[in-house]
Amino acid sequence: MRQARVLYHLMRADFLERVRRYSFLVTLALATWLGWAVSTGKIKLWISDIRGIYNSAWVGVLMAMVVNFFIALAGFYVVKNSIERDRRTGVGQILATTPLSKPLYTLGKALSNLAVLLAMVAVLAVMAVVAQFVVGEDTHVQLGPLLAPILVFCVPAMALVAAFAVLFETIPFLKGGFGNVVWFFAYVSVIPLAIKGHQDPLGMGPVTSSLFAAVKRVFGITTTSFVLGGIDREANARTFRWEGMDWTGEILLGRLAWLALAVGVTLVAALLFDRFDTSRSWAPSRGRQKAGGADNGLVPALAAEAAPIPVHLHPLPAGSRRFRFFDLLRAELRLLLKGQRWWWYMVAAGLIIAGFAVPEEGRKIVLPLAWMWPILLWSPMGNREARFATDGLVFSAAWPLQRQLPATWLAGVLLALVTGGGVGLRLALTGHWAGLGAWLVGALFIPTFALALGVWSGSGKLFEAVYLFLWYIGPLNQTRPLDFMGVVPAAVKAGVPLAWLAATVALGVAGVVGRRRQVG
Amino acid sequence: MRLTIEGVGKRYKGNFWGLKDFTLDLGPGVLGLLGPNGAGKSTLMRILATITKPTQGRALWNGVDVARSPDELRSGLGYLPQDFGVYPNLNAVEFLEYMAAVKGLDGGAARRRIDELLVLVNLTEARKRPLGGYSGGMKQRIGIAQALLNDPQLLIVDEPTVGLDPEERVRFRNLLSDLGGERIVILSTHIVSDVEATATGIALIDQGRLLTHAAPEELLRRVEGKVWEWVIPSAELPAAREKWKISNAIRRGDGVHARVVSAQPPVADATPVPPSLEDAYLAVLEGSRAREAA
Numbered sequence: 001m002r003q004a005r006v007l008y009h010l011m012r013a014d015f016l017e018r019v020r021r022y023s024f025l026v027t028l029a030l031a032t033w034l035g036w037a038v039s040t041g042k043i044k045l046w047i048s049d050i051r052g053i054y055n056s057a058w059v060g061v062l063m064a065m066v067v068n069f070f071i072a073l074a075g076f077y078v079v080k081n082s083i084e085r086d087r088r089t090g091v092g093q094i095l096a097t098t099p100l101s102k103p104l105y106t107l108g109k110a111l112s113n114l115a116v117l118l119a120m121v122a123v124l125a126v127m128a129v130v131a132q133f134v135v136g137e138d139t140h141v142q143l144g145p146l147l148a149p150i151l152v153f154c155v156p157a158m159a160l161v162a163a164f165a166v167l168f169e170t171i172p173f174l175k176g177g178f179g180n181v182v183w184f185f186a187y188v189s190v191i192p193l194a195i196k197g198h199q200d201p202l203g204m205g206p207v208t209s210s211l212f213a214a215v216k217r218v219f220g221i222t223t224t225s226f227v228l229g230g231i232d233r234e235a236n237a238r239t240f241r242w243e244g245m246d247w248t249g250e251i252l253l254g255r256l257a258w259l260a261l262a263v264g265v266t267l268v269a270a271l272l273f274d275r276f277d278t279s280r281s282w283a284p285s286r287g288r289q290k291a292g293g294a295d296n297g298l299v300p301a302l303a304a305e306a307a308p309i310p311v312h313l314h315p316l317p318a319g320s321r322r323f324r325f326f327d328l329l330r331a332e333l334r335l336l337l338k339g340q341r342w343w344w345y346m347v348a349a350g351l352i353i354a355g356f357a358v359p360e361e362g363r364k365i366v367l368p369l370a371w372m373w374p375i376l377l378w379s380p381m382g383n384r385e386a387r388f389a390t391d392g393l394v395f396s397a398a399w400p401l402q403r404q405l406p407a408t409w410l411a412g413v414l415l416a417l418v419t420g421g422g423v424g425l426r427l428a429l430t431g432h433w434a435g436l437g438a439w440l441v442g443a444l445f446i447p448t449f450a451l452a453l454g455v456w457s458g459s460g461k462l463f464e465a466v467y468l469f470l471w472y473i474g475p476l477n478q479t480r481p482l483d484f485m486g487v488v489p490a491a492v493k494a495g496v497p498l499a500w501l502a503a504t505v506a507l508g509v510a511g512v513v514g515r516r517r518q519v520g
Numbered sequence: 521m522r523l524t525i526e527g528v529g530k531r532y533k534g535n536f537w538g539l540k541d542f543t544l545d546l547g548p549g550v551l552g553l554l555g556p557n558g559a560g561k562s563t564l565m566r567i568l569a570t571i572t573k574p575t576q577g578r579a580l581w582n583g584v585d586v587a588r589s590p591d592e593l594r595s596g597l598g599y600l601p602q603d604f605g606v607y608p609n610l611n612a613v614e615f616l617e618y619m620a621a622v623k624g625l626d627g628g629a630a631r632r633r634i635d636e637l638l639v640l641v642n643l644t645e646a647r648k649r650p651l652g653g654y655s656g657g658m659k660q661r662i663g664i665a666q667a668l669l670n671d672p673q674l675l676i677v678d679e680p681t682v683g684l685d686p687e688e689r690v691r692f693r694n695l696l697s698d699l700g701g702e703r704i705v706i707l708s709t710h711i712v713s714d715v716e717a718t719a720t721g722i723a724l725i726d727q728g729r730l731l732t733h734a735a736p737e738e739l740l741r742r743v744e745g746k747v748w749e750w751v752i753p754s755a756e757l758p759a760a761r762e763k764w765k766i767s768n769a770i771r772r773g774d775g776v777h778a779r780v781v782s783a784q785p786p787v788a789d790a791t792p793v794p795p796s797l798e799d800a801y802l803a804v805l806e807g808s809r810a811r812e813a814a
Contacts (some may be wrong), residue, residue: 311694313640315702316629316671321595323624331621339609389605393666396569397622398594404622520572520590 003104010100010108014082015115023457024116027078031071031120035127038066039134041234046227047215050238054131055138056146057244061207063128064149065228067121068157068202073187075120075158077180077465079113080165083273084175092276103270106166110266113162121154137239145244152247153203156255159262160201167269177376180464188472199254201261206251214242328403332411335384336377348373348419355422364487367423367439368475371446371485374419378447379463381412382454382511385518395519405451405515409508412447420485438486438497445484445504452507455514521548521673523568523704527577529728530563538563540728542577550700552715552736553708554801555725561708562602564725565678568706569599581674595624598672600663602679602708608652612643612662615651619666630669637665640695642688656683664692668699675705681714693717712798722797724804731808739800746783747799748790751775767802781806 018024037043038059044051045062052058086092095105128146133139168179193200208226215221218240245251351370358366385391394404417424420443427436446467453463474482483491484500491497523546530539539560553561566572568579570590579586581593606615613634620630638644641661646654651662660683667675677696681689696718699705709715715722715736722739724731732739752760757769757776764786768779779793780786781803 311640311691312698313668313671313695314636316625316633320626320629320633321624321670322626324621324627327627327630328621328624331618334614335607335610335618338607338614384607388607389603390607392569392571392599392601392604393619393663394622396571396594396597396599397619398591398597398624400622403624520570 006100007104007108007111010105011111011115014085014109014112017085018082018112018116019119024119027116027120028123030074031123032127034066034070035063035124035130038063039127039131041135041232042230043228044231045211046231046233047211047225048221048223049233049236050215050219050221050240051233052211052242053137053239054135055140055241055243056132056142056144057149058242059128059132059135060146061149061211061242061245063124063131064153065204065207067124067150067154068204069228071117071120071124071154072157072161072202073184073469074465075117076161076165076183076187077461078120079116079162080168080179080183080461082109082112083166083169087276096276101270102273102275103267105275106170106266106270106273107263109169110159110162110166110262110269113165114159117158117162118155121150121158125150148247149207149245152245152252152255153207156258156262157202159259160265163262163265163269167265167272170269170272170274177379177460177464180461181375181468184465184468184472199257201258203255203258206254207245210245211242214240323398323403325403325407328407329410329414332404332407333414336381336411336415340377344373352419352422355420355424356426357422360489363423363426364475364478367420367442367485367487368471370420370423371416371442371475372471374415375464375467376460377415378412378450378467379460380454381408381447381460381463382451382456382515383458383460384454386458387460391518400519401512401515405512409447409451409511412450413443416443416446434492435486435489438492441497441501441504442485445500445507448504448507448511452511452514455511455518521704522546522580522582523674524580524583525564525568525577526580528564528567528574528579529576530560530567530572531575537728539567539574542725542728542730544723544730544733546704546706546721548700548702548704549720550696550705550707550718552719552722553706553725554710554712554715554722556805557710559725560728561725562678563728565599565676565706565708566601568674569597569601569676570594571599571601593674596670596673598667598670598675598677600667600677600680602682604663606651606654606659606662609650611650612638612647612665615662616665616669620669623670625670633669633671634665637668640668641665642691657685657688660684661688664695673703675699675703677706678708679710680707681709681711689714712796712801716797724801726805726808731804736797739797739804740795743781743795743800743803745792746803747779747781747793747795748785749777749779749793750787750790752778765802765806767799 034043043066045065052062083092086095125147128150129141132141132146164183168174168183171179173179174182190200190202193205199205211226212223215223219238348370351366351373355363355366355370380387385394394400397404420439424436424439424443427439449467450460450463453466454460457463470482470484473479475485475487478488480488480491480494480496481499483496484503486492486497488496525542525544525546528539528542529537531537542560542564553564555561563572567574568586570586570593573587584592586593607618610618616634616637617630620634625633638647641664643658643661643665646658651659654662660680664677664680667677681692684692693714696705696707700718700720707715707718719736721733722736723733751772751774753775754771757778760766760778764778764780764782766778766780770777779799780790781795781799785792
């Protein structure tokens with residue numbers, strides 16, 4: 001009983017702390033927008049050219065799929081900060097000295113994550129009713145068929161997202177930006193499972209199996225593929241009335257199994273959780289301390305050295321205050337690259353060479369990879385000062401807008417030019433000027449995007465999540481309008497890079513405006 | 521060199537005034553900013569450091585409004601905030617080189633300055649260690665070093681001795697005294713002895729308002745003959761606390777030596793003692809609060 005009370009208060013405090021932030025309102029607004037996109041037909045579910053009439057059953061299952069498709073990805077980035085917040089605010093140090101057990105703590109954090117995710121799901125559930133009325137094909141609301149798919153499919157999926165967010169925060173190499181990248185690829189690899197009709201964590205398998213069976217029954221068509229998105233097939237659409245899922249024991253047990261797995265993941269997180277013992281995460285693991293010199297706050301020579309030193313500071317010689325942009329750019333580059341290991345540079349060099357060596361077809365793979373590799377170097381741009389609390393120091397220096405911000409941006413651009421340099425050089429040497437222009441737009445767009453999102457969000461996470469999504473859908477899957485690197489020749493011919501150049505300029509302005517707000 | 525604060529106020533959300541109608545005129549020297557928690561010291565410092573803008577009034581640096589032309593001041597400003605961070609992957613030299621570049625210092629001069637500052641803050645031994653492995657006191661010393669990088673004309677330090685060991689605290693006090701001769705230093709702290717050791721002027725703040733601005737000698741003169749000490753048995757201390765506002769109580773072999781600021785002797789056998797700055801601070805604060813209550 002006492003433990004349940006502790007768990008409740010852990011979850012409650014964490015949840016309240018989150019929902020009272022402005023960013024939570026933004027999150028709910030985005031969820032509402034997603035729901036509205038479903039209501040207005042911008043996101044639809046198609047099986048070939050067939051869709052269901054918008055009755056409660058169809059809208060419920062459509063919304064459940066939208067939740068699990070989009071919120072399972074984006075929601076992870078929204079909630080993956082609960083332990084980090086305790087670490088940053090120092091609350092963790094206090095909690096560590098209480099009798100609170102590690103499993104209880106991770107469980108509390110997972111439940112708080114789940115509560116935040118379910119708040120988003122609740123918004124979308126309401127929007128499901130709205131969708132039924134907006135489309136107006138069947139306005140008779142049946143709460144059972146409408147809510148059942150959302151509850152059965154979304155709650156276990158969200159519980160898994162909540163649990164994995166906690167797990168990632170307890171694993172040192174996954175708690176930062178690398179974990180964000182890993183989650184994206186883990187998510188992307190789950191989708192094929194769903195399409196093949198397995199008991200996948202997103203619950204798409206049972207839904208699509210049921211829908212495929214219904215389509216076969218009504219239209220006599222055997223199909224194993226579906227589209228969830230903005231493709232409009234309304235002109236030749238065929239519709240049918242779908243009365244909802246046949247809730248078999250297998251489906252329900254399958255969903256319960258995922259829920260149980262979420263609890264299991266949370267308990268694994270408890271095993272890995274360092275209980276805010278910073279000595280386990282900093283100096284010793286980096287192997288930079290000399291033997292016997294491990295950090296304990298004491299410098300052995302301090303006492304002997306202190307006494308005889310005169311306390312006088314000489315004035316700076318005249319002419320010392322001579323700002324050189326190159327010095328600042330070099331310092332920003334060092335900040336950008338600091339901490340990278342030798343193998344990071346080896347891979348980057350390999351991608352540069354490959355970019356130069358491969359012909360045009362290979363470029364479609366190599367350039368996206370070359371500009372994915374430095375993602376964690378770009379993501380701190382614009383938010384490094386907030387993240388490390390150096391804003392008071394950096395922004396009180398002269399002309400931060402005219403000096404430090406351009407230097408940060410240019411360092412990011414130089415990184416893009418160098419890491420994608422092999423491709424750029426080959427394009428220049430082979431006279432592919434349009435391709436070179438598109439490549440240059442890509443090199444300008446990525447750091448500008450990182451900087452703007454970093455300044456406005458105060459974190460690198462938004463850039464990591466959105467850039468990964470854009471990168472995957474655009475250049476990697478060669479979706480023309482989203483090809484911001486110029487890897488699709490048809491997109492270059494159609495002038496898509498010009499649109500990305502305009503976006504770059506707009507993002508640049510947004511970055512400057514945001515930083516102006518910060519520097520006062 | 522002149523820093524003029526004219527009727528500055530800062531309103532926060534919920535119509536709460538962190539600072540109200542604050543006026544002060546400063547020349548070279550060390551100004552000790554004293555006040556209880558939430559008095560408005562950090563708000564004032566953030567305004568003067570151009571981090572935030574005042575809701576009303578203005579602060580002038582050599583006649584130029586710092587809110588309108590912040591960069592005029594920033595090029596000659598050294599600022600150590602109460603809470604600040606460092607980049608954990610950089611070592612001390614790299615971090616200071618970065619800050620020197622941000623502050624617009626020439627590369628060669630910056631390197632020489634960094635060497636001198638690292639000696640000054642006693643971090644030469646740890647200069648190549650990543651800052652992520654530094655203790656709180658060591659980080660504080662890096663903060664002090666970065667504030668002095670550009671030989672600032674205006675140095676603003678907010679609780680600078682927090683986390684420093686006694687030896688480093690003494691060293692920093694001496695440094696402030698040394699620096700105060702040719703620039704304006706604003707030192708905010710709760711530690712009265714830090715101010716006692718360094719300040720040429722003291723500003724007392726409470727509830728966002730300036731209570732008084734005077735030289736330490738002047739403040740001490742105001743309580744001259746009004747500080748009393750007497751000895752009471754330990755058991756009587758709680759009752760004495762109820763009756764008088766005891767500013768200090770030290771247990772000695774003969775009982776508790778109780779100290780109180782009062783115009784009249786609290787008891788017949790109380791003896792007048794030389795006042796400390798802490799006595800003066802408490803007297804001003806109590807007087808102001810009593811007037812407010814009345």
